[in-house]
Amino acid sequence: MSDQLDRFRERIVAASAAGTPLRIAGGASKDWYGGALQGEVLDTRAYSGVVDYEPTELVITARCGTPLAQVEALLCEHRQMLAFEPPRFGAASTIGGVVASGLSGPRRANAGAVRDFVLGAQLMNGRGELLNFGGQVMKNVAGYDVSRLLAGSLGVLGLITQVSLKVLPLPLVETTLRFELDEIAALARMNEWGGQPLPLSATCWHAGVLTVRLSGAEPAVQAAVRRLGGAVVADATPFWHALRDQSHPFFDTGELWRLALPPAASAQILGGTQLIEWGGGLRWLKGARADAGAIRRAVAAAGGHATLYRAADKSAGAFHPPAPAIARIHARLQAAFDPAGIFNRGRLY
Template sequence: MSTTATPPAIAEDPALADLVAQVRAAQADRQPLQICGGGSKAFYGETPRPDLRPLDVRGLRGISRHEPTELVVTVRAGTSLAELEATLAAHGQWLPFEPPHYGVDPRQGTVGGMVAAGLAGPARATAGGVRDYVLGASVLNGRGQLLSFGGQVMKNVAGYDIARLLPGSLGVLGVICEVSLKVLPMPPASCTLRFELDELASLKRLQRWGTQPLPVSASAWWNGMLVVRLAGAVAAVEAARAQFGGEEVDAPLARDFWQGLRDQRDEFFINAQQAIAVGATLWRLSVPQSAPAAELPGEHLIEWGGAQRWCVTTAPATKVREIAQRLRGHATAFRGQREPGVFAPLPGPQAEIQRRLKAEFDPDGLFNPGRLYPDL
């Protein structure tokens, strides 16, 4: 781990200097802060306390460094996620974990929000998650100090991987100011297939495919239809296409489908929003790919080769979490009812680690108090 308490760049960076001043003022006033970006993921996590002062990071914009040949990009936290993806696409590169944008405006989501939420899209099961692509980061802690962790190269393995604590932390550890990410070339070939199968048959087929060296990059089952995306080398995709059978989906329609699934704009999630309006909750169950069907009432959608199960239901939270545990996983109240808590309670030792990390990075509890867990 390498840290720098007072980088000389602060004095030459008005946006960063302003954030430092706001944090130090909040520390002096004992005024807790709500870290804000584009707001596309404001729904995620516990409801923010009403007494929080907003700390807007969108002034930290721009791509600091991009070395296409090294497959690394360093970008400031307030930069639009859409801007970053467009820059990478111009060089034939992408973020393989397919971060969701959400929001009405596709330019709304920011890189900082992407890392803080730690959410990934359809390719998560095969490509990895946000944490797997974070090489380094600069973070403003609760003392108003700018700390730098990790580096800007893929082979940086010295010390503890502190930067990888940030994905999914929802801002409770500090203000993400800049992040270095590993990127990859876009796959040279892709193909989307669909099959009319029930839930049980789809799970069995996905499990079988998961044991074979096949170029399956994403899958989704809902309402009697299994959709699978193949991606990779041309020869591998063509061979798998011939082996799988099924009906091929036109490329433009396939692109819209996967983007809609990624951003929760497809029919399942539209139906979920309507159900939420009358008292249901959208749950995300993270379970082993080999887990059987979740015996819960309501609509179900399955992603990630069976590892991610969405369910919109009016079943009590205790029942949902009991079933998730029975399947050797856990459940998150993703949208809708937030009581008695969005995330599954942590075992005692893990909860203690979380508290110690919070105390180390943010001793006065300034940043997003209660957003990850009510007592954190």
């Protein structure tokens, strides 16, 4: 595999010297995410394979081009999982893309985001240098945690060649409950439950129905079922998989906004149709009657930010514009890691 790293290095050094933009891509399953694609493709799939996995240590290390499906199949053999439930977007998804996109699924609000599970990473910068950050245990993280900074960076800092991720055991028991509630009542109920010691692992409200997943030891789950009430869903696995992988019919739309808000924020009156996850912290919006500026102002006023997640026209910018001080930090970081500005131009901001 060192030969493949040398090929990456030669390509990156040549591109930096010529000022040629490079578009880092694995399975290209998330090409629609972020800003418009630019540059020649730098394909990571040849650099694949699990480098190290010790189930008792709850850590897996894999190269960037390793298919997500391969990682999850190996973990499943040992009844373990990536607890942040990354959306799969098909069989082509790679572990490098999982970290670079920073996207998490239904369990994120209770288990943590992608960045919370990144223990270490190897990055090839714009000079072709191979840099190592973090390690394979939590105590190795000290100072400025670049390995976690890479989560959600969309490749603008360099080529993530390898990552070490913390994994967790699969829950012993999972039960799903269903409640018929309007949006206001559902938000109130999710916030009430979020402050209680309940084995919640996912919530979803859409079209007058609140769906709640409970995960953990059987006594804890059964006690929560008795306490919360609601109707038990016989087989909810397809529902949660469809929500995680965004194959649920709600996501079949031309334009989709991703609103990140404090869970206690009130309902957002923006028109359109919403699907709410993460105890109220993530609100998907489609068919909005407000324009991009109005949506972002309303969400910012409530303490959040809005991403134009899917759209044919992203001239308004995919991501909520950062504050000037944050923008300066972003610019300095990119200049430090990618002086020639060749990696994934325009993908983030």
